[in-house]
Amino acid sequence: MIKLPLSEQVFLVGKDFAPIIISVTAVLHPERLHGFITLGAPFILPGLAGFQRDVYPKGFYIPRWQEPGRAEADFGRFDVKTVIRNIYIMFCWSELQIARDDQEIMDLVPPSTPLPPWFSEQDLSVYADLYEKSGFRTALQVPYRSMNNNIDVENPTVMVPALLIMGEKDYVLKFPGMEDYIRSGIVKKFVPNLEIIFVPEGNHFIQEQLPQEVNQRILSFLSTQIIQQI
Template sequence: MDQIQLRHIEVNGLKLHVAEIGNNESKAVLFCHGFPEIWYSWRHQMVAVAKAGYRAIAPDYRGYGLSDPPPVPEEATYSDFIRDLYCLLDDLAISKVFLIAKDFGARVAYLFALLHPERVAGIVTLGIPFLPPKLPSLKEGLPEGFYIARWEEPGRAEADFGRLDAKTVVRNIYILFSRSEIPIAEENQEIMDLVDASTPLPSWFTEEDVGNYGALYENSGYQTALKVPYRSMQEEINVSEVMVDAPALLIMGEKDYFIKFPGMEDYIRSDQAKMFVPKLETIFIPEGSHFVQEQFPDQVNDLILNFLKNHS
């Protein structure tokens, strides 16, 4: 962990905060975080792939952590994130990369692969499979108290989060999203109120981790994070091809709440995603939660390293 180098790289007029470890001459692995994650969520995987001889790179997206915010956070888009990654690879003189992505980072990675297939050697996603660029509504069949429905409403999540400090927001989300139930609040209740101060952290997540995440979000706030992903899910992405030719791996926790979204378990277990990603393999981790890479780092690292080895 101490060997990970942190620096800022100017990309598209903004300074992105980037974590790196490994030899610059090695094959590159680019990590794409989710929410409420940040580069730090990949700490275990970055060290593992670097020890195996790869170059590991994990940026904070624009508006996240220590990266500069976009000029107008409320207008941030997935397309911005994808352009930033493309330019970051150019700046680092990396022609082709493995993408490792978590949560909504899976959408960033797969859209990148659709737009720039020549730059992608392979894709590993955790927690979320390939979903078509024109997303069906993830709210379909879920009650109003569903967290995405709450957070896509301008002002509501800001008011909910604003009652708490950044560390408490991260702590509460990690507790909620580590469970196998989808976070749903009552009509007059907010999502943050589903957890109180006496609720223990997951055994694999420490107060030091809470502090590290909290400090990063204390810097950035949540403006951009609420716009992308929650208020950008129906963003129009101009792709002419929806077939991903690169080899791909989905690592899915059996206890990940996302698998309980209507139709999602059948979509994942029946390999329907192979219609779009023919070279996809899916592996389940029996006790894995939505944060499987932090919960079972050794197991996830082995799966990622095997994938990299087989497709290098």
């Protein structure tokens, strides 16, 4: 592996499904990284054991949204602001979002459900304005409709320093096999220099819910690693 000078390397930080992109980058271009940080999901490659898509429960939002046209029809019953509101509320839950056969995913959130206390109506309006312009096509394609893509790497081990910040109340821990993948140390077979931090009250939007704590942990990790690598 070619070792680039420090000035040509970066730290990557990603949330939610961005860890998939970071993981692929770390495997294919490790020479470009000082290290990486993920929030709400660990190092995970498409097709990697521990992310068992084939055993998702029936009615779970991911396989529903992977169906061409289904999410579009579901979302299309509401204005964009309501769709974003429902998604933020649902993804704060500590349980999986599972609909009955006679429901769509948007039906899981009663209209009277309040926003999380740390997510204001102004925040919602900003997000809604952005999606009014962009639509949901890319958000559905990446990651949901590209999750079955595989990456053929013989030894997907990444030796750079890494940090995972995970809320104890993050519903992602309820993905089949995910909690064991993280807590048992299986993930460290792929990322040996991984530090894992669990935040007791953290949910899936931990960076917005607890920004000061998350920022402090990120800055502490970065400063430590930069000092060590100089």
